[in-house]
Each structure stands twice: as structure tokens, then as C-alpha cells.
Amino acid sequence: xxxxxxxxxxxxxxxxxxxxxxxxxxxxxxxxxxxxxxxxxxxxxxxxxxxxxxxxxxxxxxxxxxxxxxxxxxxxxxxxxxxxxxxxxxxxxxxxxxxxxxxxxxxxxxxxxxxxxxxxxxxxxxxxxxxxxxxxxxxxxxxxxxxxxxxxxxxxxxxxxxxxxxxxxxxxxxxxxxxxxxxxxxxxxxxxxxxxxxxxxxxxxxxxxxxxxxxxxxxxxxxxxxxxxxxxxxxxxxxxxxxxxxxxxxxxxxxxxxxxxxxxxxxxxxxxxxxxxxxxxxxxxxxxxxxxxxxxxxxxxxxxxxxxxxxxxxxxxxxxxxxxxxxxxxxxxxxxxxxxxxxxxxxxx
Numbered sequence: 001x002x003x004x005x006x007x008x009x010x011x012x013x014x015x016x017x018x019x020x021x022x023x024x025x026x027x028x029x030x031x032x033x034x035x036x037x038x039x040x041x042x043x044x045x046x047x048x049x050x051x052x053x054x055x056x057x058x059x060x061x062x063x064x065x066x067x068x069x070x071x072x073x074x075x076x077x078x079x080x081x082x083x084x085x086x087x088x089x090x091x092x093x094x095x096x097x098x099x100x101x102x103x104x105x106x107x108x109x110x111x112x113x114x115x116x117x118x119x120x121x122x123x124x125x126x127x128x129x130x131x132x133x134x135x136x137x138x139x140x141x142x143x144x145x146x147x148x149x150x151x152x153x154x155x156x157x158x159x160x161x162x163x164x165x166x167x168x169x170x171x172x173x174x175x176x177x178x179x180x181x182x183x184x185x186x187x188x189x190x191x192x193x194x195x196x197x198x199x200x201x202x203x204x205x206x207x208x209x210x211x212x213x214x215x216x217x218x219x220x221x222x223x224x225x226x227x228x229x230x231x232x233x234x235x236x237x238x239x240x241x242x243x244x245x246x247x248x249x250x251x252x253x254x255x256x257x258x259x260x261x262x263x264x265x266x267x268x269x270x271x272x273x274x275x276x277x278x279x280x281x282x283x284x285x286x287x288x289x290x291x292x293x294x295x296x297x298x299x300x301x302x303x304x305x306x307x308x309x310x311x312x313x314x315x316x317x318x319x320x321x322x323x324x325x326x327x328x329x330x331x332x333x334x335x336x337x338x339x340x341x342x343x344x345x346x347x348x349x
Contacts, residue, residue, distance in 0.1 A: 003121075003209055005201055007153035010117040011040055011114070012047025015087075018149045019110060024051045025075050027098040030060040032090040032116050035159055040089055040114070051087070052078040056097075060249035063093050063133050065141055071101050072275035082106035085148070091117035092124035092254060096139070099130030103145035110148040117160060118168025119255050121152045122175070122211035127219040127230070137311045138241045145223060152208060154201050162291070167255025169290040170236070172207065174262060177216045177283060178235050181329030183210060187286060232331045235323040241345065242308035246301055252293070259292035264345040265323065271341070272334050273324040283328070296349040305346050306339070 002014065024044065028037045033055040044051045049165045054074050056062045075084070086109060088098030095113055102111035113125040131142025157165060169187075178185035215233060222230035240261025243252060252260070266283050269275035284294050296302070312320065322337035 001126075001150045001152070001212060002213070003152040003154070003205055005154045007151050008036065008114075009043065009158060011151065012043040012045075012049065013150070015044065015049065015112065016047050019112070021083050021110070022048065022050050023080050024049055024065070024112075025071075025078070025080055025084065025101075026051050026053045026087045026089055027071060027094060027101065028053070028055050028089040029062065029091075029094055030055060031058040034158065036116065037089060040087070044087075049340075051079070054195070056094075058093075060093055060133065060244070061253075063097050063131075063135070065132050068097055068101050068104070068132055071097070072105055072240075073099075075105060076092040080105075082109060085110040085112060087112045087114060089114045089116065090120075091115065092120045095120050095124050096129075096131050096142075099145050099147065100132055100142060103130050103143040107146065111145060113147045113150040115150070115152060116156045118157055118165055118208075119171055120168075121157075121208050122168060123215065123233075125150045125152075126212060126215045127233075128223070129225075135194050136269060137308060138245060140311075151234075154205060154208075157204070163253065166291040167259075168254045170255035170258040170262065170287070170292055171284055172211055173283070173290070173292075174233075174235050174258065175211050177262070177266075177325055177328055178232050178323070178331035179214050179218070179329065180210070181327075184328050185284070188282075188289075190290070210282065226246060228333050231321065231333055232323055233326065235331055236265050238306065238309060238312055238320065238322060239264045239268055239342065241312065242305045243296075245308040246304035246307060251300070256293050258347055259287045259294065262287065263294050264342075264349055266325065267345040267348055268337060268341055269323065269324040269326070272337065273326040273332070275325055275327065279328050294323075294349075301318075302346050306343055309342055310339070 041051050086102040088095050099111050115121045115125045128144050128146035130145050131139035134140045236258045240258035243257040266280045322334050324334050325331045
């Protein structure tokens with residue numbers, strides 16, 4: 001994991017130190033590709049690599065099994081074999097689908113992540129979960145495939161619109177709530193607008209590194225998501241993913257949906273885990289401080305949220321493994337949260 005400034009311009013030499021293969025596919029999307037893909041391709045070529053660029057339409061709707069098949073077909077046509085590797089250049093969607101392609105192509109080839117959003121840097125690029133969506137739900141087809149290298153260049157974040165930048169703080173606040181009360185206190189005196197400025201590069205770098213440490217520690221104890229520790233990272237995501245699906249992946253960005261999911265999880269935590277109401281309110285206030293939504297629009301189809309929850313991977317026998325927080329800085333899994341409790345929490349959003 002490399003975190004710093006001006007890494008994009010050195011991507012060729014950096015990869016040369018970490019991988020001894022030459023052929024690769026750069027997978028990007030129609031938003032990120034025009035900004036960075038040609039530069040990456042030229043830099044890799046200058047370092048002795050032989051890259052082919054594959055660009056797919058931007059947006060969650062591209063994260064499908066069919067699109068993964070198209071990418072694999074283009075890699076075959078380009079002559080990429082099992083000695084090749086994949087570079088995922090983009091946000092969380094690109095990281096997910098490029099990682100999935102790397103996991104299945106010739107039964108697995110190396111995956112290099114170059115995340116271009118704050119959310120991807122602090123969350124989705126860490127841990128090796130790769131997946132595509134289906135009509136029934138999000139991330140239902142996937143594989144565990146750890147990246148060989150992740151490169152976080154802070155300079156690329158300067159190109160992000162404010163809304164896109166802010167959504168990354170949903171995952172940062174999530175990490176604070178479940179694992180780091182000190183970081184929660186620090187965030188209360190920080191403003192996203194300040195961290196977005198070039199003058200705050202060091203502060204942003206430190207924050208990203210801290211979040212990488214938190215997630216990496218939880219992943220290391222439960223890499224395959226089987227014993228429960230890694231599942232703590234799902235705080236806010238059960239309902240958040242359902243909100244994304246109910247909004248047809250167009251109403252809310254991922255981080256915005258997670259923000260709403262965190263609010264609902266905190267509501268359940270007050271009743272289930274003894275979270276004090278003042279801490280519930282402090283979490284909601286912090287989300288709002290970073291420009292994140294904490295209430296659904298009045299006419300949002302709440303029934304569709306509940307329908308989506310019921311096909312979640314964690315839903316079994318009418319109940320769901322649901323992450324709750326008893327206090328800021330801690331979390332655990334409640335094994336018997338009922339659908340009625342989730343319905344009530346959604347109704348309060």
C-alpha cells in the first residue's frame with residue numbers, strides 16, 4: 001500500500017518494483033479514463049510494460065456479470081494470458097469489477113488498484129472483496145482476491161466534485177464509530193472543505209492511513225468474512241445497500257446511502273445495544289457536518305428498501321446478522337435483529 005502525492009506520474013517505476021510481468025489491462029470508466037488513463041498507459045509503456053486500455057461506462061449499472069464478460073473478451077482478443085495482470089483505475093465500482101475480472105481470468109491473475117476516490121482509498125480497495133451486482137441485489141456474485149498493490153495518489157482527489165469527495169467520509173465515520181473513538185473526536189473539529197484543499201495534504205494523508213490501518217486490522221483477523229470480525233465493517237451497509245438498490249443506483253452515491261444506513265443502524269443500536277441517545281445524535285450531526293444525507297426524501301420508496309434487505313447475503317430465516325454499536329468506538333454483531341426492527345428504523349429515516 002502506497003499513500004502519498006505525485007504517485008501517478010511514477011506509476012511505471014513503482015509497478016516495476018512490485019511486479020515482473022509485462023502485459024496488462026488497464027480497466028477504467030468513462031469518467032476517470034479521460035482524466036488519467038492515457039497518462040497511466042504512457043507511463044507504463046515507458047517503464048517497459050505493454051498495456052491495453054479497456055474503458056467501460058461509468059456508474060454502478062456497469063458492475064454486472066455481462067460487463068465482466070465483455071472485459072474478459074477484450075482481454076482475450078488483446079492476447080493477454082495468465083502471465084498478465086490487471087490495473088483498476090477508478091473508484092469503487094472499477095475496483096470491484098476489475099478485481100473480479102482479475103480473480104476469474106485464467107483462474108486468477110494479479111490485481112493492481114489505483115483508486116481515484118476517497119471512498120475507494122479508505123474502504124473498497126482494502127481487503128480483497130471483489131464482486132458484481134445482479135438484478136436481485138448488490139455484490140451477490142464475487143470472489144476474494146487480494147490486490148498485489150494499492151496506490152493512493154492524493155493529487156487525484158483534487159479532481160473530485162465536492163459531493164463525490166464528501167461521500168468518502170461515510171466510510172471514515174463508520175470506522176470511527178465501530179473502532180476509533182479518538183478519530184471520531186478529531187473529525188468533529190475537521191471540515192471536508194479544508195481537507196479538499198491542497199494545503200491539507202498531510203492531514204488527509206494521515207487520515208487515509210489511519211482508516212487503512214483500521215480496516216486492514218479487521219480484515220486480517222477474518223479475511224474470508226467467516227468469524228465475524230470483518231463483518232463489523234458492514235455497519236450501515238445492510239440498509240445502505242438496500243437504499244442504493246431501491247433508488248435504482250442513481251438516487252444516492254454509495255457513501256450517501258451508507259450514511260443513511262448508519263443512521264438507521266444507530267436507531268436500532270439505541271434499542272438493541274444501549275447506544276445513548278446523545279451519542280446517536282452526535283453521529284448524525286457528524287454525518288451532516290460532512291455534507292452527507294441523514295433523512296430520506298419524503299416520497300422515497302421505503303418498501304423497496306425492505307424488499308432489498310430480504311435478499312441481503314446476511315439475511316437468514318427471517319432474521320439478519322446486523323452490526324450494532326453500544327458506544328462510539330465499539331461494535332458487535334446482533335444475530336437476531338428482526339425485520340420489524342429494520343422496518344421501523346427505515347420508517348424513521
